[in-house]
Amino acid sequence: MKILSASHIRDLDKYTIQNEPISSLELMERASLSFVEWLINKFDKINKTIVFCAIGNNGGDGLAISRLLLEREYQVQTFILHDAKSNPTDVEINLKRLKKIILVQDIYNETDIPDIDSDSIVIDAIFGSGLSRPITGIAAQVVHSINQSKATVVAVDIPSGLYVDTYNPNTTIIEADFTVSFQLPKLSFLLPQNARYVGEWHITDIGLHADAIEKARTSYYYTDASIVKSLVKKRDKFSHKGTFGHALLVGGSYGKMGAAILATRSCLRSGIGLLSIHIPACGYEILQTSAPEAMAMVDKEEKLISDIDIPDLTKYTAIGIGPGIGTASQTAEGFKRLLEQASKPLVIDADGLNLLSEHKEWLTLLPEESILTPHPKEFERLAGKTANEYERLDVLKKFCSDYKVNVVLKGAHTAVANAVGDIYFNSTGNPGMATGGSGDVLTGIITSLVAQSYQPFKAAVLGVYFHGLAGDKAAASKGYTALIASDIIDCLPQAFIEFGL
Numbered sequence: 001m002k003i004l005s006a007s008h009i010r011d012l013d014k015y016t017i018q019n020e021p022i023s024s025l026e027l028m029e030r031a032s033l034s035f036v037e038w039l040i041n042k043f044d045k046i047n048k049t050i051v052f053c054a055i056g057n058n059g060g061d062g063l064a065i066s067r068l069l070l071e072r073e074y075q076v077q078t079f080i081l082h083d084a085k086s087n088p089t090d091v092e093i094n095l096k097r098l099k100k101i102i103l104v105q106d107i108y109n110e111t112d113i114p115d116i117d118s119d120s121i122v123i124d125a126i127f128g129s130g131l132s133r134p135i136t137g138i139a140a141q142v143v144h145s146i147n148q149s150k151a152t153v154v155a156v157d158i159p160s161g162l163y164v165d166t167y168n169p170n171t172t173i174i175e176a177d178f179t180v181s182f183q184l185p186k187l188s189f190l191l192p193q194n195a196r197y198v199g200e201w202h203i204t205d206i207g208l209h210a211d212a213i214e215k216a217r218t219s220y221y222y223t224d225a226s227i228v229k230s231l232v233k234k235r236d237k238f239s240h241k242g243t244f245g246h247a248l249l250v251g252g253s254y255g256k257m258g259a260a261i262l263a264t265r266s267c268l269r270s271g272i273g274l275l276s277i278h279i280p281a282c283g284y285e286i287l288q289t290s291a292p293e294a295m296a297m298v299d300k301e302e303k304l305i306s307d308i309d310i311p312d313l314t315k316y317t318a319i320g321i322g323p324g325i326g327t328a329s330q331t332a333e334g335f336k337r338l339l340e341q342a343s344k345p346l347v348i349d350a351d352g353l354n355l356l357s358e359h360k361e362w363l364t365l366l367p368e369e370s371i372l373t374p375h376p377k378e379f380e381r382l383a384g385k386t387a388n389e390y391e392r393l394d395v396l397k398k399f400c401s402d403y404k405v406n407v408v409l410k411g412a413h414t415a416v417a418n419a420v421g422d423i424y425f426n427s428t429g430n431p432g433m434a435t436g437g438s439g440d441v442l443t444g445i446i447t448s449l450v451a452q453s454y455q456p457f458k459a460a461v462l463g464v465y466f467h468g469l470a471g472d473k474a475a476a477s478k479g480y481t482a483l484i485a486s487d488i489i490d491c492l493p494q495a496f497i498e499f500g501l
């Protein structure tokens, strides 16, 4: 799915109205109906809904939603805030329609704000994608009252006060439990700093014109199943192990062999043809017993990786390095030599990233299209601090472009960025995956896909998606609390099978 800016969304509306064609009033009705259907489906019991509307189109949706709920015999109280200046025709019409059924109550000042019962559902239809400045005045007071209440809050399209795609320094923003958004996810939903405002978010299809969505230019995408289907390659009947590449993993140190084993096992479970792994000597038996399918090469050092003295690096179709290697000076030297010798993209994680942060001058040694997989703290060490997560996306793009690499910025919606400025946000995964070793599993998967000759950026996008999907399947049987990284590996088969792989 594409993630579009507020102005693109306005263009989509216009295009749909002109070319479907459909009146703007009908489109508002369709959006409102999709919201009502979601609401009724979500909640078994709805005691009372309190709908807060302003007088933009988001408020128009709120008025139509009120009417549609009343028609379905729900108890509804609707309030309209007289703050914004403009009163679009569609809003006027919806207000007239609603006033024929119930008394719509006006809010002009603080005394007009109702008490909000804890067992009611508040529908936030104050401001939507048209918000153009921070909320102040009476609207801000309403937002505070809603946030202070114990009611369940459901935002229409976007929590009022949150911008679609830019930072809002003001914190007068609705804290929704749920956000039901129209047609496409909004950039702001994907950033952790907004989680308290957005709550659990859902997208409803309101039939905006497919041609317009297709034509809209964006650098932001939400990796869903249809994107994944368009990227995966099926196995040919006559393929052999040579078809699926030969990966090299470099990992482990005394006490951290587990990280290397997790990457090894996930690499094997992600379709690799052949896998070699370079480990410290102490890891030999551990590796041979826990992953007999992999070929072990031992370092001359017992407890750590030193000079990664591997003859003929060119025979490997991908090299992944980092899990559990530590940051000892001998390891740093070996890592640097590998950077100098490698001609194909590398996959670099964990201590590999820490070594790069300690020696930023080595960033220029990275083969083009290499994949770095930092979590936010590792990224900060590499690229510096940022004031907020919107700014971090800009730094992410610049970093990828400066060093001609791909970066997998890990998190709940992992952001995969490339050197031309595209960012794909992941849709799979769950908090159960916030456990030691999940990142090592990801390194193995991505290394495997690069080795199978997926273009590195695509390998990263796919790897992140399948990692999350396997995590979701693992959570279905183990729950979030008990989930461990090995469970993700165990569920990789189911994740690939879902896509016929």
Ligand SMILES: NC(=O)C1=CN([C@@H]2O[C@H](COP(=O)(O)OP(=O)(O)OC[C@H]3O[C@@H](n4cnc5c(N)ncnc54)[C@H](O)[C@@H]3O)[C@@H](O)[C@H]2O)[C@@H](O)CC1
Residues within 6 Å of the ligand: 009, 013, 027, 028, 031, 054, 055, 056, 057, 058, 059, 060, 061, 083, 084, 085, 086, 126, 127, 128, 129, 130, 131, 132, 133, 134, 135, 136, 139, 156, 157, 158, 182, 206, 208
């Ligand atoms: N995206 C879509 O395809 C559709 C959008 N619709 C709805 O339309 C919404 C967008 O509507 P609008 O563009 O009319 O804008 P909004 O309803 O989001 O509100 C903005 C209105 O309030 C004013 N305003 C902006 N910031 C303000 C502030 N801080 N304080 C006071 N007034 C402020 C603006 O001048 C404008 O009149 C969407 O969020 C969605 O709910 C649906 O009705 C139909 C389809």
Ligand SMILES: Nc1ncnc2c1ncn2[C@@H]1O[C@H](COP(=O)(O)OP(=O)(O)O)[C@@H](O)[C@H]1O
Residues within 6 Å of the ligand: 350, 375, 410, 411, 412, 413, 414, 428, 429, 430, 431, 432, 433, 434, 435, 436, 437, 438, 439, 440, 441, 442, 467, 468
């Ligand atoms: N709340 C979450 N929702 C979805 N995915 C998550 C969540 N928390 C962690 N993950 C995923 O788990 C992995 C954790 O990686 P990382 O932080 O490197 O952990 P480790 O170093 O312990 O292996 C990342 O791929 C991340 O996207």
Ligand SMILES: [K+]
Residues within 6 Å of the ligand: 058, 124, 125, 126, 127, 128, 155, 156, 157, 158, 159, 160
């Ligand atoms: K809203």
